[in-house]
Amino acid sequence: xxxxxxxxxxxxxxxxxxxxxxxxxxxxxxxxxxxxxxxxxxxxxxxxxxxxxxxxxxxxxxxxxxxxxxxxxxxxxxxxxxxxxxxxxxxxxxxxxxxxxxxxxxxxxxxxxxxxxxxxxxxxxxxxxxxxxxxxxxxxxxxxxxxxxxxxxxxxxxxxxxxxxxxxxxxxxxxxxxxxxxxxxxxxxxxxxxxxxxxxxxxxxxxxxxxxxxxxxxxxxxx
Amino acid sequence: xxxxxxxxxxxxxxxxxxxxxxxxxxxxxxxxxxxxxxxxxxxxxxxxxxxxxxxxxxxxxxxxxxxxxxxxxxxxxxxxxxxxxxxxxxxxxxxxxxxxxxxxxxxxxxxxxxxxxxxxxxxxxxxxxxxxxxxxxxxxxxxxxxxxxxxxxxxxxxxxxxxxxxxxxxxxxxxxxxxxxxxxxxxxxxxxxxxxxxxxxxxxxxxxxxxxxxxxxxxxxxxxxxxxxxxxxxxxxxxxxxxxxxxxxxxxxxxxxxxxxxxxxxxxxxxxxxxxxxxxxxxx
Numbered sequence: 001x002x003x004x005x006x007x008x009x010x011x012x013x014x015x016x017x018x019x020x021x022x023x024x025x026x027x028x029x030x031x032x033x034x035x036x037x038x039x040x041x042x043x044x045x046x047x048x049x050x051x052x053x054x055x056x057x058x059x060x061x062x063x064x065x066x067x068x069x070x071x072x073x074x075x076x077x078x079x080x081x082x083x084x085x086x087x088x089x090x091x092x093x094x095x096x097x098x099x100x101x102x103x104x105x106x107x108x109x110x111x112x113x114x115x116x117x118x119x120x121x122x123x124x125x126x127x128x129x130x131x132x133x134x135x136x137x138x139x140x141x142x143x144x145x146x147x148x149x150x151x152x153x154x155x156x157x158x159x160x161x162x163x164x165x166x167x168x169x170x171x172x173x174x175x176x177x178x179x180x181x182x183x184x185x186x187x188x189x190x191x192x193x194x195x196x197x198x199x200x201x202x203x204x205x206x207x208x209x210x211x212x213x214x215x216x217x218x219x220x221x222x223x
Numbered sequence: 224x225x226x227x228x229x230x231x232x233x234x235x236x237x238x239x240x241x242x243x244x245x246x247x248x249x250x251x252x253x254x255x256x257x258x259x260x261x262x263x264x265x266x267x268x269x270x271x272x273x274x275x276x277x278x279x280x281x282x283x284x285x286x287x288x289x290x291x292x293x294x295x296x297x298x299x300x301x302x303x304x305x306x307x308x309x310x311x312x313x314x315x316x317x318x319x320x321x322x323x324x325x326x327x328x329x330x331x332x333x334x335x336x337x338x339x340x341x342x343x344x345x346x347x348x349x350x351x352x353x354x355x356x357x358x359x360x361x362x363x364x365x366x367x368x369x370x371x372x373x374x375x376x377x378x379x380x381x382x383x384x385x386x387x388x389x390x391x392x393x394x395x396x397x398x399x400x401x402x403x404x405x406x407x408x409x410x411x412x413x414x415x416x417x418x419x420x421x422x423x424x425x426x427x428x429x430x431x432x433x434x435x436x437x438x439x440x441x442x443x444x445x446x447x448x449x450x451x452x453x454x455x456x457x458x459x460x461x462x463x464x465x466x467x468x469x470x471x472x473x474x475x476x477x478x479x480x481x482x483x484x485x486x487x488x489x490x491x492x493x494x495x496x497x498x499x500x501x502x503x504x505x506x507x
Contacts, residue, residue: 088394139333139372141390145397217322219329219386223372 053188057172057181060131063120064113065168072163074102078155090144096127131171133182134159134199141223151211160196230404231326232384233427233472234414235437235460236293238482240421241275243291248273250416251295253366254385256373258357270351272296272382273413280481290482293422295413296349296382297463297471298328303444304452304470310341310350318379326427326472327384335378342379346464347471350381384424385411406432427453427472438474461486 075081081094091098105122107114121128136142147153155163172181184190185198192198195207205215251273252259263269273295280288301307306321308328314320318334319341342350356376359367367373370387374380392408406425414424425432427440438455445451450468455461460476461483477483484494 084398086398088391088396088398137333139331141370141387143390143394143397145394149397149400217324217329218318218320218331218334219322219325219327219383219390222329222331222333223370223387223390 049188056175058175059170059172061170062131062168063128064116065111066113067111067167068163068165070166078163082155084145084148088143088145093130093132096121096125131173131180133171133180135180136183136199137177137179139222141219141221158195158199160194229324229326229428231427231472232389232409232425233298233326233434233438233474234295234384234411235423235434235474235476237419237421237423238278238290238292238475238477239479240419241291241293241417242419242421243275243277244418245275246416246418247293247413247422248275250412251382254368254371254412255383256357256367256371257380258353258359258373268354270353270380272349272351272380274348278482278485288479288481290477290479292475292485293413294347294349294463295411295473296328296384297347297469297473298326298384300326300452300470300472302450302468302470309344309346309469313340313344315340325386325389327386327389328381329383329386330379330381332372332374332378332380337377337379339379346467346469350379352379353377388412434474437476459483463487 071081072078081091081098083091085091099117100122102108103114103118103122105118107118117128120126147158173179174181174184182196183199185192185200187197190198192203195203201221204221209215248271251257252271255272257270257272260269273293276292276294278290278292280286282288299308299310301309301312301321306323308321311319311321311328315338316334316336318332318336319328319330322329337352339350339352342348342352353374353376357373368387370391388411389404389409392404395408396402396404406429409424411422411424414422423433423437425434427435427438429435437457438460439457440453441456442453445454448466448468450470451465452470453472454465455474457476459478460474462471462474463486465471465487475482475486480498489497
């Protein structure tokens with residue numbers, strides 16, 4: 001008998017054994033397989049949707065806590081600190097200098113946060129390295145003037161009720177892209193109820209299409 | 224789209240004034256965060272949104288003449304000026320599109336995946352590929368303009384007519400609550416840098432702008448070739464490869480006939496026929 005024939009014979013015999021022994025055992029094998037599949041699916045699914053977002057974002061605490069509600073109460077509105085400059089650009093995060101319109105290097109209140117601000121930033125004449133929740137990627141151009149002046153929108157429409165917050169939540173940064181979590185939004189499914197739940201290109205496009213009838217050309221929002 | 228009527232930004236370059244000094248190229252690179260290479264003479268690697276070409280009339284001394292031709296992106300309107308620019312119509316990623324409100328061919332660098340089809344389709348070689356990530360000497364990155372996003376390896380880039388300056392001009396207009404963008408509020412970096420004043424930039428749709436007054440664009444299609452729209456009614460003004468129907472928004476101007484002839488490829492005797500059709504007199 002040649003080697004090949006030997007192998008074929010063994011091969012066919014193995015096959016026959018499996019077939020003969022397989023019938024009663026196969027059912028439990030299938031059942032186990034299904035359970036294994038469901039378990040594996042659940043593990044992968046849950047880790048993908050629950051664990052992965054936790055791993056994807058790193059948390060940073062702000063340099064110190066900022067009480068928006070208190071400041072709105074004292075100054076009256078958002079524009080006292082976040083205003084359009086005369087050339088149409090937006091001031092965004094105020095410089096320490098504009099805080100000094102009211103503050104001095106002596107704390108006005110008794111909070112620990114203000115003490116940090118006065119000692120670390122006012123006294124040392126430094127800017128506060130705030131993490132900006134709404135910071136868009138570098139390639140994005142956004143005109144506050146267009147939305148405030150031309151479209152007549154108010155801050156709350158896009159930024160939500162941030163003026164009512166009394167504490168600064170941690171800033172979450174996407175480890176892969178370096179973008180703020182607010183861009184994608186907290187909901188990993190991408191479901192949003194309010195405009196401020198996410199700030200992706202599609203979110204801009206949806207509103208632009210509704211309000212202006214056109215999504216806009218590349219350079220309208222890119223630079 | 225906030226603007227009531229569409230702009231059509233364009234440029235006229237007076238080749239008789241251009242000295243080939245290269246200020247436009249330098250200012251463009253500084254303005255638009257264009258990375259420079261260790262060996263800028265390697266034209267396969269170097270990126271020049273605004274490139275100056277040397278033209279000669281091919282005659283020997285004492286009849287030899289030289290001119291320089293700065294070439295930004297031509298911001299083609301495409302056949303019939305409907306916005307089907309060569310590059311825009313081939314982009315599989317929709318990373319480049321035609322702004323009907325400005326006539327500017329715009330681009331999202333982060334959307335481009337680097338297939339370089341647009342570079343192949345561009346008849347003017349105005350597009351450049353980033354073979355490497357940009358690197359600036361230490362400390363020099365502080366001089367980068369925050370208004371222009373630097374490009375990364377693997378994407379195509381090109382002249383944007385300094386669109387960020389338009390964005391700034393428009394923000395100012397929004398602040399002043401007007402639709403008008405004055406001619407001097409939006410000028411490209413090369414225009415403002417040219418020491419000879421050879422580059423003139425403005426809105427081709429606005430009769431009060433200098434470009435419109437010089438070019439006098441014909442609103443009707445060319446009777447010989449219906450794809451060509453916006454042909455200049457100034458006999459001294461021409462566009463590059465005009466008969467392709469790409470409808471560039473960059474016009475060139477020269478008194479010299481041989482320079483105007485270099486703007487396109489002509490068969491033997493074809494130029495004389497074309498010339499007679501235009502009725503343009505020889506100035507040589």
